[in-house]
Amino acid sequence: MAATPSPARQLSRRTVLRGGLGAFAATAAGVPLLSACGGDDSGGNAKEMSFWNFYGPSDDQGPQSKWFVDTVAEWNKNNDVKVKLRYIPGKDYLNGTTLQTAFQSGQGPDIFLISPGDFLRYYNGGVLQDLGSALPDEAKKDYLPGLLEARSVDGKVYGLPMEIEPLAMYYSETAFEKAGLSEADLPKTWDQTIAVAQKLTGKDRYGVMFETTPGYYQNFTWYPFMWQGDGNAIKDGKSAFDSPAAVQALKFWGDTIKNKVAPRKALGDGGGDVVSNLGSGAAAMQQSGIWAVVDMRTKAKTFKYGIIPLPTPDGGSAATDLGGWAFVANSKGKNPEAAAKFIAWALGSTDAAGVERQRQWNTVVKTNLPPRKSVQQAADAKGAFADGALKKFVSQIAPTGKPEPRFPPEVYQPIADAIQACQLNAADPARAAADAAEKIDTFLKTYQGAPIS
Amino acid sequence: MARTRAKPKAGMTRKRREALAAYAFLAPDTIGLLIFVAIPMVLAFGVAFFKVDGFGNYQYVGLANYKLMAGDDQLWASLKVTAIYVVTFVPIAFVVSFALAMLVRNHFKGIGWVRSAFFLPNVVSLVVVGLIWQFLLVDKRGALSKILAPVGLGDVSFLGTPSLALGTYVVISVWFLMGYQMLVFLAGLKDVPKELEDAAQIDGAGSWQRFRYVIWPLLRPTSFFVVVNSTIGAVTGLQAFDLVFVLTKGGPARATSTVVLYIYEQAFTFNNMGYAAALTTVVVAILVVCTGLMFGFTRGGRFDEN
Numbered sequence: 001m002a003a004t005p006s007p008a009r010q011l012s013r014r015t016v017l018r019g020g021l022g023a024f025a026a027t028a029a030g031v032p033l034l035s036a037c038g039g040d041d042s043g044g045n046a047k048e049m050s051f052w053n054f055y056g057p058s059d060d061q062g063p064q065s066k067w068f069v070d071t072v073a074e075w076n077k078n079n080d081v082k083v084k085l086r087y088i089p090g091k092d093y094l095n096g097t098t099l100q101t102a103f104q105s106g107q108g109p110d111i112f113l114i115s116p117g118d119f120l121r122y123y124n125g126g127v128l129q130d131l132g133s134a135l136p137d138e139a140k141k142d143y144l145p146g147l148l149e150a151r152s153v154d155g156k157v158y159g160l161p162m163e164i165e166p167l168a169m170y171y172s173e174t175a176f177e178k179a180g181l182s183e184a185d186l187p188k189t190w191d192q193t194i195a196v197a198q199k200l201t202g203k204d205r206y207g208v209m210f211e212t213t214p215g216y217y218q219n220f221t222w223y224p225f226m227w228q229g230d231g232n233a234i235k236d237g238k239s240a241f242d243s244p245a246a247v248q249a250l251k252f253w254g255d256t257i258k259n260k261v262a263p264r265k266a267l268g269d270g271g272g273d274v275v276s277n278l279g280s281g282a283a284a285m286q287q288s289g290i291w292a293v294v295d296m297r298t299k300a301k302t303f304k305y306g307i308i309p310l311p312t313p314d315g316g317s318a319a320t321d322l323g324g325w326a327f328v329a330n331s332k333g334k335n336p337e338a339a340a341k342f343i344a345w346a347l348g349s350t351d352a353a354g355v356e357r358q359r360q361w362n363t364v365v366k367t368n369l370p371p372r373k374s375v376q377q378a379a380d381a382k383g384a385f386a387d388g389a390l391k392k393f394v395s396q397i398a399p400t401g402k403p404e405p406r407f408p409p410e411v412y413q414p415i416a417d418a419i420q421a422c423q424l425n426a427a428d429p430a431r432a433a434a435d436a437a438e439k440i441d442t443f444l445k446t447y448q449g450a451p452i453s
Numbered sequence: 454m455a456r457t458r459a460k461p462k463a464g465m466t467r468k469r470r471e472a473l474a475a476y477a478f479l480a481p482d483t484i485g486l487l488i489f490v491a492i493p494m495v496l497a498f499g500v501a502f503f504k505v506d507g508f509g510n511y512q513y514v515g516l517a518n519y520k521l522m523a524g525d526d527q528l529w530a531s532l533k534v535t536a537i538y539v540v541t542f543v544p545i546a547f548v549v550s551f552a553l554a555m556l557v558r559n560h561f562k563g564i565g566w567v568r569s570a571f572f573l574p575n576v577v578s579l580v581v582v583g584l585i586w587q588f589l590l591v592d593k594r595g596a597l598s599k600i601l602a603p604v605g606l607g608d609v610s611f612l613g614t615p616s617l618a619l620g621t622y623v624v625i626s627v628w629f630l631m632g633y634q635m636l637v638f639l640a641g642l643k644d645v646p647k648e649l650e651d652a653a654q655i656d657g658a659g660s661w662q663r664f665r666y667v668i669w670p671l672l673r674p675t676s677f678f679v680v681v682n683s684t685i686g687a688v689t690g691l692q693a694f695d696l697v698f699v700l701t702k703g704g705p706a707r708a709t710s711t712v713v714l715y716i717y718e719q720a721f722t723f724n725n726m727g728y729a730a731a732l733t734t735v736v737v738a739i740l741v742v743c744t745g746l747m748f749g750f751t752r753g754g755r756f757d758e759n
Contacts, residue, residue, distance in 0.1 A: 095702075096721075097720075100507055100721045103508050103509070104507050104508065104509060104726060105509065106509045121507075121724060125506055126508060127508055203602075204594060205593070206593065212704070213701065213702050213704055214703060214704040214705075214707075215702055260608060263592040263593070263610065264592055264610035264612075264705060265587075265591060265610050265612045265705075267591055267594070282594055409722050410723070413722075413723075417706075417707065420704055420705060420706040420707065421706045423706075424704065424706045425615045425705065427706070
């Protein structure tokens with residue numbers, strides 16, 4: 001992306017702020033007068049770094065908030081360059097404007113959280129710092145295969161994953177019992193899913209539930225169904241979306257709506273919210289992620305549920321999507337080197353304290369799979385995956401997973417439109433897939449950023 | 454010294470003092486509008502000539518952002534959504550709020566309560582409004598589904614069906630805005646001289662004739678304001694963005710992807726700030742033209758027939 005120096009570069013940030021105009025720097029996105037001013041500090045060695053996140057310090061001061069606060073306090077105790085947390089509510093962080101406006105005006109945070117879907121946008125924007133020099137080989141080797149690669153370009157690591165979040169199908173034992181079904185009826189294939197869901201659908205309940213609101217999350221939850229038939233959105237640098245695998249996956253989601261066994265609009269926060277849907281009895285089966293285990297543990301303690309791997313098409317193979325956010329440092333921040341060091345320390349330390357910090361995050365305050373082998377061993381030793389849903393996630397589901405693709409918005413959007421059209425508007429899957437493939441191809445022809453897959 | 458300085462002030466005419474006071478009272482608004490509306494508008498117009506990547510980099514591209522629009526199917530689809538929304542929402546909101554104003558125009562016992570009840574939705578944040586309606590409309594378990602279940606419509610998903618979602622928004626927006634517009638109409642009705650109505654009544658005009666030949670013509674400025682205001686609100690206002698953002702994010706299958714939501718996506722999902730700015734200028738231009746046409750057709754809402 002060509003950088004044209006703005007005529008206003010000589011204006012310092014302070015002059016502008018003194019002029020009383022600072023307030024709208026934040027509101028009026030894309031204002032050239034003000035935007036170019038913040039980058040002046042880049043590569044500096046400031047003594048304080050900002051860390052924007054959607055966990056802490058939050059108002060509820062729950063365990064996840066506490067983990068962030070404690071981790072930063074621990075770092076600040078032993079380091080000259082301090083880290084200061086800024087909490088941004090999840091909804092605003094994910095779909096809002098705070099992060100984007102900050103980066104546009106050169107006021108981006110020094111450290112922040114990033115999802116795979118946003119990785120390339122920020123990498124191609126030139127704001128991600130290479131963490132390599134801060135990360136010892138020993139730490140790199142500790143990560144499970146594929147995880148660092150998904151956040152690397154040309155062998156350089158730009159983000160450290162804090163967790164692995166696989167998807168599975170949750171089911172309500174009560175709903176199965178009430179419908180006179182047993183464990184033997186748990187669906188293994190797509191056809192069985194619809195057949196069983198028909199039996200489970202009633203006056204107040206849908207048999208099965210997938211995400212219905214458009215967005216990155218919906219795409220994330222849909223990819224495994226495409227992978228199960230060995231499909232992908234991009235293969236060898238070209239669009240491969242108009243494949244039978246993608247078409248049948250689009251059709252499957254549409255069929256659940258057509259057969260009236262799945263809702264068109266979910267409760268609460270949608271597909272990721274198991275407590276509001278499965279937990280309330282509104283759905284008997286629900287596709288969701290491993291984070292829901294701790295949600296159920298804290299908010300629906302007595303609710304009896306189980307998980308199964310995502311059902312597959314006839315002749316397909318098991319697959320799931322491994323989500324997970326990463327810590328990244330802003331290369332144009334106030335002190336990128338120190339930011340990289342903080343990230344390597346917080347998530348990558350291989351000493352006993354570092355492993356324990358990771359174990360706490362992944363298996364105590366939150367339920368994820370730890371991205372590092374040593375942390376998995378430590379968690380195993382404490383019996384974290386000894387039984388129940390987590391055991392299944394580790395032994396059966398995670399091994400079939402692929403890291404969430406890092407599609408830029410131009411690839412994500414046509415896929416999202418195809419999913420929405422087939423799921424909720426009875427569009428022809430073959431046609432929708434072909435349309436999306438064409439749009440992706442058009443984009444790829446002029447794309448000049450880092451490799452997408 | 455002090456005396457000579459104070460003198461001209463004391464010598465200021467009453468008219469000048471009044472003018473000075475007027476300027477002083479207008480200044481905060483003018484300055485606020487200038488800083489928060491006028492300057493950003495001019496800057497947005499400028500940004501529209503650049504390719505902006507969202508990371509502080511600008512590249513001058515001339516009219517390229519405007520040229521992109523012709524081939525942008527989704528822009529046209531979102532303009533269509535907004536157009537349908539405007540032509541359904543504006544008349545319905547007009548009729549409903551006007552009817553409410555006529556209903557609560559005359560004093561009766563408990564009038565305060567009734568008026569407040571109609572106005573109440575308007576004081577709630579639209580995000581909260583969205584969440585409340587989500588509960589009411591949720592599939593199978595919402596209050597509305599329960600009511601409709603006996604007639605076999607318990608399965609209808611008002612926010613999840615592409616053909617119903619936009620209509621649902623119209624209903625929610627009317628419910629939200631009717632109280633405010635009712636107040637505007639009430640204020641307008643207060644300005645209709647009672648003597649004129651009385652005179653018409655003595656001349657033998659029935660209630661419909663009094664309405665048609667006295668109230669309605671005198672209300673033209675108010676009606677004009679309501680139509681212009683609700684049109685602008687329907688295109689760019691809170692209900693076109695906040696509600697959609699909270700409830701459906703433009704779904705299902707883009708059925709509620711209004712043009713403002715599309716601009717937001719371009720700016721904050723795609724980081725195409727320049728294109729988003731260009732789209733904004735086009736939407737503003739469309740609104741200016743529409744408002745101009747309305748002014749033309751109604752001669753500015755003037756109520757004297759000459």
